[in-house]
Amino acid sequence: MAKLNLEARMTISTLTAKGVSNCEIARMLGITEGSVRYQSKRMQSGAVDGRSQQESKASSLAEAVEFWRQSRAQGVVNLAALHDWLVIEHGYGGSLRSVQRYWKRTYPKPAIRARRRVETPAAAQSQVDWAHFPGVLVGGERTDLLALHMVLSHSRYAATIWSRHKDQLSWLHCHTEGFKRVGGVTATVRVDNEKTAVIKGAGAWGIINTTYRRYASIMRFHVDACPPRQPQTKGKVERRVRDQRFSADPSRETWRDLAELQAWSDEMSERSARRRRCPATGLSVLETWQSERLLLGALPETLPEPFDIAVTRQVGIDGLVQFEGRQYSVPFTHIETKVEVRGCATTVQVVACNAIVAVHPRHTAERILIDSSHYDGESTARVIAPPPLGRMGQRIMELAQEPVMHRSIELYARLMEVAR
Numbered sequence: 495m496a497k498l499n500l501e502a503r504m505t506i507s508t509l510t511a512k513g514v515s516n517c518e519i520a521r522m523l524g525i526t527e528g529s530v531r532y533q534s535k536r537m538q539s540g541a542v543d544g545r546s547q548q549e550s551k552a553s554s555l556a557e558a559v560e561f562w563r564q565s566r567a568q569g570v571v572n573l574a575a576l577h578d579w580l581v582i583e584h585g586y587g588g589s590l591r592s593v594q595r596y597w598k599r600t601y602p603k604p605a606i607r608a609r610r611r612v613e614t615p616a617a618a619q620s621q622v623d624w625a626h627f628p629g630v631l632v633g634g635e636r637t638d639l640l641a642l643h644m645v646l647s648h649s650r651y652a653a654t655i656w657s658r659h660k661d662q663l664s665w666l667h668c669h670t671e672g673f674k675r676v677g678g679v680t681a682t683v684r685v686d687n688e689k690t691a692v693i694k695g696a697g698a699w700g701i702i703n704t705t706y707r708r709y710a711s712i713m714r715f716h717v718d719a720c721p722p723r724q725p726q727t728k729g730k731v732e733r734r735v736r737d738q739r740f741s742a743d744p745s746r747e748t749w750r751d752l753a754e755l756q757a758w759s760d761e762m763s764e765r766s767a768r769r770r771r772c773p774a775t776g777l778s779v780l781e782t783w784q785s786e787r788l789l790l791g792a793l794p795e796t797l798p799e800p801f802d803i804a805v806t807r808q809v810g811i812d813g814l815v816q817f818e819g820r821q822y823s824v825p826f827t828h829i830e831t832k833v834e835v836r837g838c839a840t841t842v843q844v845v846a847c848n849a850i851v852a853v854h855p856r857h858t859a860e861r862i863l864i865d866s867s868h869y870d871g872e873s874t875a876r877v878i879a880p881p882p883l884g885r886m887g888q889r890i891m892e893l894a895q896e897p898v899m900h901r902s903i904e905l906y907a908r909l910m911e912v913a914r
Contacts, residue, residue: 498525498533506533551588552596558584559593563601573597609726613774614647617789619718620680621645621731622669624660624688625738631748632755639744639752640664641759644672645731647684650772651676651783652734654759656752662802663839665690666709670797673713675760676783678790682718683710684728696722708804708834712848714791737766796850803837813868813880817842822854823864829877 498506502523509519516530523530552559562576577593580586625641632639640660645652653675655668665688673679685691692700700719702710710717720727742762749755764780772782807815809828814821817835824833824844834845837856844852854863873879 550596551592616648616786619647619682621684621728623731625735642668649782649786650779663800666800677787682716684718705804799838801836801838821862823868825868
């Protein structure tokens with residue numbers, strides 16, 4: 495007869511106390527009536543398993559086990575590592591299970607650390623995390639998609655932004671789209687330790703990605719990285735990710751393009767907000783969000799274009815800045831000042847005093863890109879305007895702007911007159 499487990503023995507004890515017959519108990523548990531009588535008699539007499547009174551084999555190495563425990567007082571206890579150490583260093587022939595039983599008898603369970611629960615004030619925090627959805631049928635092709643979930647911690651209002659990539663540009667683009675959907679910017683954004691957010695370390699000791707830090711300063715929020723291996727610290731967004739997998743998985747449908755999928759997700763988010771109840775207020779998530787929205791930080795008038803690189807450069811005396819092996823012109827009034835250069839998806843932006851002062855195409859074959867209008871204008875108290883183009887320079891520029899097939903003889907004649 496197989497040994498009855500603790501649950502079966504407790505069932506026998508409970509049903510016997512309620513007056514259920516041994517035959518009925520045996521039928522319910524699928525065992526013999528004799529087994530029921532035997533177990534009832536043992537429990538009534540207070541008998542215990544004799545094996546529990548036997549001395550553990552690992553007790554012969556009690557001093558070695560204590561030494562190992564003291565050496566790892568500040569770390570995580572791994573009994574499999576202890577067993578390997580006993581086998582190698584002391585020739586222990588017992589099993590891992592014997593070490594586990596000895597440890598359980600000898601050392602009490604550590605004290606339980608209580609977890610502090612804090613209900614986040616309105617507009618104080620949003621939580622952000624990626625979710626992966628492989629094999630979604632978009633435009634007739636199976637595509638691996640990612641969804642960035644943004645959840646307001648107070649109202650629990652959520653937005654889902656779809657992306658094909660997980661790079662820095664996609665990370666910032668999805669943030670911007672998320673802020674637009676929730677209606678503003680929270681004071682802090684709690685993120686996981688993704689490389690697009692934290693380039694080194696984790697949690698409060700992590701080093702925030704330079705580009706993400708710059709984006710946060712533009713949007714005016716503080717980056718709050720989660721402690722490592724503690725997913726409960728962003729449990730609200732984890733919950734939304736889990737719920738989506740069960741109730742709104744896009745893999746079950748066919749989509750013409752990403753825009754159709756995004757529109758469907760936006761509709762599902764609003765429908766869910768109407769149905770769910772916010773525990774902080776007792777109202778619906780949608781009603782609570784409408785109140786919280788008034789407290790969110792305003793979005794910038796001109797939302798920043800997503801960028802994957804943001805560096806500081808000094809403008810040269812010739813009004814050029816160096817970036818990615820190329821030179822880009824900047825209005826001459828910024829000569830010998832430091833500006834921020836951003837590498838966007840298709841453009842290079844030069845920012846000074848929180849304003850975009852120059853835009854050039856990115857990743858061009860040309861190594862120097864000049865906008866002649868950057869050298870026009872009036873002098874300032876600090877910088878004298880460069881001299882204007884002479885007659886020869888003006889004629890050369892006119893000649894360069896004319897297509898070769900349409901350049902008239904008169905144009906060349908005027909050029910020769912200037913050259914005399």
